[in-house]
Amino acid sequence: MKDERELVDEFRDIPFPPDLLPVHDAADSALRRNNVVRGRRALIAVVAVSALFIGGSMWLNRAGVPSSGPSPSYSSSYFPEAEIPRPGGGPMVLDGFARGDRDHYLLDRRTGRYQGVPYLTVPSPDQRTVLVNELTQDQETGIHTRVGVADREEYLDEGPAAVTWIETGGVTFLNEPENLWSPDGAKALIPVYTNEPMAQNFAKLFRYDVAAGTMTEIPLPAGKGIRSVTWAADSNTYLATIGDLSSGPGDPGTDTTELRPLDNNGAMGAAMTLQGNWRTLLHRVSPDGRYLLYEFRANSESQGGIGGYFATIDLTTGLKSTPIVNIDWDNGLYGQNLAWYDANTIARYSWIGATPKLELVSLTDGTILRTMDCVSSIGTMYVSPSAGLPAEAANLGF
Amino acid sequence: MRAEYEREFREFVDTQSPALLRVAYLLSGDVHLAQDLVQSALAACARRWHRIRDRDQPFAYVRKALYRSQYNAWRTRARRPESVVAAPPEHDTERDHAEDVATRRDLLADLARLPYRQRLIVVLRYYEDRPEAEVAAVLGISTGGVRSQAARGIANLRRLRAASENRTEAFR
Numbered sequence: 001m002k003d004e005r006e007l008v009d010e011f012r013d014i015p016f017p018p019d020l021l022p023v024h025d026a027a028d029s030a031l032r033r034n035n036v037v038r039g040r041r042a043l044i045a046v047v048a049v050s051a052l053f054i055g056g057s058m059w060l061n062r063a064g065v066p067s068s069g070p071s072p073s074y075s076s077s078y079f080p081e082a083e084i085p086r087p088g089g090g091p092m093v094l095d096g097f098a099r100g101d102r103d104h105y106l107l108d109r110r111t112g113r114y115q116g117v118p119y120l121t122v123p124s125p126d127q128r129t130v131l132v133n134e135l136t137q138d139q140e141t142g143i144h145t146r147v148g149v150a151d152r153e154e155y156l157d158e159g160p161a162a163v164t165w166i167e168t169g170g171v172t173f174l175n176e177p178e179n180l181w182s183p184d185g186a187k188a189l190i191p192v193y194t195n196e197p198m199a200q201n202f203a204k205l206f207r208y209d210v211a212a213g214t215m216t217e218i219p220l221p222a223g224k225g226i227r228s229v230t231w232a233a234d235s236n237t238y239l240a241t242i243g244d245l246s247s248g249p250g251d252p253g254t255d256t257t258e259l260r261p262l263d264n265n266g267a268m269g270a271a272m273t274l275q276g277n278w279r280t281l282l283h284r285v286s287p288d289g290r291y292l293l294y295e296f297r298a299n300s301e302s303q304g305g306i307g308g309y310f311a312t313i314d315l316t317t318g319l320k321s322t323p324i325v326n327i328d329w330d331n332g333l334y335g336q337n338l339a340w341y342d343a344n345t346i347a348r349y350s351w352i353g354a355t356p357k358l359e360l361v362s363l364t365d366g367t368i369l370r371t372m373d374c375v376s377s378i379g380t381m382y383v384s385p386s387a388g389l390p391a392e393a394a395n396l397g398f
Numbered sequence: 399m400r401a402e403y404e405r406e407f408r409e410f411v412d413t414q415s416p417a418l419l420r421v422a423y424l425l426s427g428d429v430h431l432a433q434d435l436v437q438s439a440l441a442a443c444a445r446r447w448h449r450i451r452d453r454d455q456p457f458a459y460v461r462k463a464l465y466r467s468q469y470n471a472w473r474t475r476a477r478r479p480e481s482v483v484a485a486p487p488e489h490d491t492e493r494d495h496a497e498d499v500a501t502r503r504d505l506l507a508d509l510a511r512l513p514y515r516q517r518l519i520v521v522l523r524y525y526e527d528r529p530e531a532e533v534a535a536v537l538g539i540s541t542g543g544v545r546s547q548a549a550r551g552i553a554n555l556r557r558l559r560a561a562s563e564n565r566t567e568a569f570r
Contacts, residue, residue: 020419021416
């Protein structure tokens with residue numbers, strides 16, 4: 001490509017896939033969605049008015065509401081059984097996932113079924129609570145977003161009615177949702193962004209205590225920007241990629257990023273060095289707390305060639321753990337869905353050929369230990385122990 | 399929706415969906431996501447059809463909804479555009495007689511590897527061939543932001559192209 005005009009010409013003749021066709025009933029589908037939204041609004045209005053008349057006390061105390069067993073009342077949508085992979089048992093399970101952009105599913109551990117949930121949903125590691133993020137966009141009034149928490153089972157049963165919305169005083173998105181929950185599941189990080197579209201740093205960072213229902217702001221180091229943050233193994237302090245605000249979002253050609261411990265007063269610990277530039281994303285610490293999983297995009301041959309990679313750093317020594325594993329897919333894109341399987345193994349979602357797969361990757365030598373079929377078009381996934389699932393769902397484990 | 403509006407809306411969907419899908423595909427890199435993206439935009443459009451038809455701007459409205467939803471999507475799904483594909487773009491194996499086709503297919507693959515705000519701006523600027531000011535207006539950002547992101551996008555495409563050509567040479 002020599003210049004911009006040549007790019008325009010290339011675009012003009014670009015070959016689109018032959019199956020890029022409007023959905024069969026595009027107009028009907030759009031009109032149906034419109035009617036569903038109107039119906040929901042009407043239902044909400046009716047329920048709200050009814051609640052006012054019936055009286056608050058009965059509503060709040062849930063008097064007369066049967067409590068025996070799971071009884072999804074707001075939604076009966078489940079992920080299609082035929083599409084659910086059943087690798088045949090194993091210690092871990094997909095606890096929840098987002099398919100594409102808008103369809104969110106959470107494993108109902110009582111029934112072993114993946115139930116559709118209304119918002120972007122991040123299950124806590126202790127499987128008791130969920131963090132949810134609602135994002136709506138209106139052409140005329142802009143983006144509306146809010147974040148909330150809910151008891152997991154109540155959320156599965158009652159949907160939006162179970163959510164306690166949190167006032168953050170700003171624009172809150174659950175970007176990089178995999179690293180928001182503390183390892184003990186008792187606290188969550190709530191990032192607040194400015195409403196500037198180009199902003200990539202947090203404007204504010206809060207810690208939400210589930211039991212107390214309180215938000216505590218974590219002061220950010222003066223003059224510094226945080227691009228990615230995750231919990232340290234103690235479920236009390238943090239690890240963050242930190243850079244100078246004055247230097248902007250960073251040079252894409254930069255080979256390394258600074259990682260620092262961060263405490264609740266905004267004090268930083270000694271720097272460690274990660275591979276990758278400012279876009280490096282932190283995942284979670286390993287189950288034993290020793291290693292931090294992160295992913296980065298290499299922009300130079302010195303980093304192994306242009307592409308996506310994940311790696312771990314030994315937090316006890318600050319040294320890079322080997323190997324660095326390429327996460328490019330067969331199609332030239334790359335996947336970023338990673339989770340700890342055990343202290344030595346990473347589960348990653350990938351495409352092999354034209355098939356979505358879940359792979360277990362050894363951190364000892366980078367080899368693929370196991371490859372399994374998986375749900376297609378997973379955007380975000382969460383992995384948790386399969387222990388306690390009902391017998392009929394035991395084969396969901398891998 | 400009134401019968402007259404519904405008829406207009408259906409006509410609009412029939413005539414404009416292919417063009418919207420092509421844009422959505424370039425933004426998402428995936429056929430199913432593109433369809434979903436367009437359907438969501440159409441549903442939003444249906445909700446406000448009575449207003450936007452009066453302004454004679456339904457296509458502009460849906461197109462803007464597509465871009466804006468993608469532009470802001472990084473906040474909630476920074477990984478999505480690089481992580482969700484239904485099938486790999488096909489690579490032409492018969493370069494000797496179809497090198498130009500292969501080049502354009504490579505462009506699709508390279509485009510998918512861009513950070514997606516860059517991808518968005520590259521698509522608006524060079525696929526839709528829109529001026530900087532219009533791109534800025536659609537996305538609600540400054541023209542300076544458009545200019546810098548477009549320049550970075552072009553530079554990254556060049557780098558990806560060069561890397562791809564080097565790999566090709568190595569196999570010859």
